[in-house]
Amino acid sequence: MDIIHDNDADLSVLNGKTVAVIGYGAQGRAQALCMRDSGVNVIIGVRPGKSFDAATQDGFQVMTVAEASAAADIIHILLPDENHGAVYENEIKPNLAAGKTLCCSHGFAYVFKTIVPPADVDVIMVAPKGPGTEVRRVFEEGFGCPGLIAVWQNPSGNARNVALGMAKAEGLTRGGVLECTMQQETYEDLFGEQNVLCGGLVDLMKYGFETLIEAGYPAEMAYFECVHEAKLIVDIIYNKGIQAMNGVISNTAEFGEYYNGPQILGPEVKDKMKESLKRIESGEFARVWLAEAAAGAPNLKAKREALGEHPVEIVGAKIRSLFERK
Ligand code: NDP
Numbered sequence: 001m002d003i004i005h006d007n008d009a010d011l012s013v014l015n016g017k018t019v020a021v022i023g024y025g026a027q028g029r030a031q032a033l034c035m036r037d038s039g040v041n042v043i044i045g046v047r048p049g050k051s052f053d054a055a056t057q058d059g060f061q062v063m064t065v066a067e068a069s070a071a072a073d074i075i076h077i078l079l080p081d082e083n084h085g086a087v088y089e090n091e092i093k094p095n096l097a098a099g100k101t102l103c104c105s106h107g108f109a110y111v112f113k114t115i116v117p118p119a120d121v122d123v124i125m126v127a128p129k130g131p132g133t134e135v136r137r138v139f140e141e142g143f144g145c146p147g148l149i150a151v152w153q154n155p156s157g158n159a160r161n162v163a164l165g166m167a168k169a170e171g172l173t174r175g176g177v178l179e180c181t182m183q184q185e186t187y188e189d190l191f192g193e194q195n196v197l198c199g200g201l202v203d204l205m206k207y208g209f210e211t212l213i214e215a216g217y218p219a220e221m222a223y224f225e226c227v228h229e230a231k232l233i234v235d236i237i238y239n240k241g242i243q244a245m246n247g248v249i250s251n252t253a254e255f256g257e258y259y260n261g262p263q264i265l266g267p268e269v270k271d272k273m274k275e276s277l278k279r280i281e282s283g284e285f286a287r288v289w290l291a292e293a294a295a296g297a298p299n300l301k302a303k304r305e306a307l308g309e310h311p312v313e314i315v316g317a318k319i320r321s322l323f324e325r326k
């Protein structure tokens with residue numbers, strides 16, 4: 001894949017355009033602040049409440065979602081994915097007109113059809129590959145978080161240039177941008193978070209922690225071994241790769257990796273991952289999640305609450321407070 005950098009993108013495509021950032025949460029705030037710092041005319045559309053107050057505090061012109069959508073050329077929807085459909089139907093769709101652009105940072109709503117856009121608007125994705133706090137932090141350092149862009153539909157013929165201009169305004173082309181399809185981004189993003197990053201990693205940590213404490217080992221030490229130290233390992237992999245990480249751990253640890261890793265996570269795990277990918281690509285996961293969200297997310301809330309009572313969280317809070325830099 002080609003990597004797109006600053007020189008390949010032109011900010012001037014946004015001259016005279018108004019970008020409405022819809023939602024002012026993790027991504028909305030970070031992306032809006034970066035675009036504003038790059039000279040883009042940004043307004044915010046959000047409902048009354050915490051986010052509304054935060055955007056006002058940050059000096060933005062803040063309106064309802066409907067008003068911001070009506071006033072904007074580019075409507076960048078940064079709401080929780082499960083809310084895109086309803087907010088789009090009620091507040092955004094009535095304020096669309098030919099020639100406007102819909103933008104998102106995750107293709108979920110388009111790929112799983114909670115938004116079915118009219119044919120005469122451009123639809124693009126500009127997706128930083130990092131949490132909002134990271135997007136903003138790296139931008140303030142004068143660099144940029146890497147990101148992805150995609151074009152879903154392009155009646156104007158200019159959709160890709162607008163996506164690149166926005167990516168540049170957010171600093172993403174400084175970090176490097178990959179161009180993909182919205183299906184690729186959506187399926188890969190869901191796969192990664194369900195199998196490796198969130199689902200996967202969290203379960204691995206919890207199983208390790210539980211195994212040690214059930215065998216009578218001190219919980220504090222189990223927390224260090226199975227949770228705390230993961231950051232140290234991942235940081236080295238992030239900066240230098242897996243082999244370099246193996247180069248700084250002991251030979252004993254490296255031999256243990258080869259000896260025991262496949263006994264814990266054998267090929268059957270990969271078979272299960274293939275099934276997970278099928279559930280994502282077929283839309284089964286999206287159906288389950290959207291039904292859960294529509295019912296008020298009872299299972300999500302119950303799991304959230306149960307996790308708060310798990311010893312890994314209780315011991316973790318204690319350990320982190322002991323080792324906090326005062
Ligand atoms: P957050 O939950 O942090 O923020 C959501 C925002 O939407 C809040 O400002 C919230 O306001 C507002 N909102 C929610 N419902 C409504 C509504 N009905 N009407 C008006 N405003 C509403 O979401 P994220 O920033 O995490 O995610 C936004 C998008 O970015 C998603 O598509 C996500 O997939 C994508 N993304 C997220 C990444 C991440 O790391 N978090 C990374 C890359 C992409 P209120 O305070 O009123 O609830």
Ligand code: MG
Pocket residue numbers: 189190193
């Ligand atoms: Mg993700």
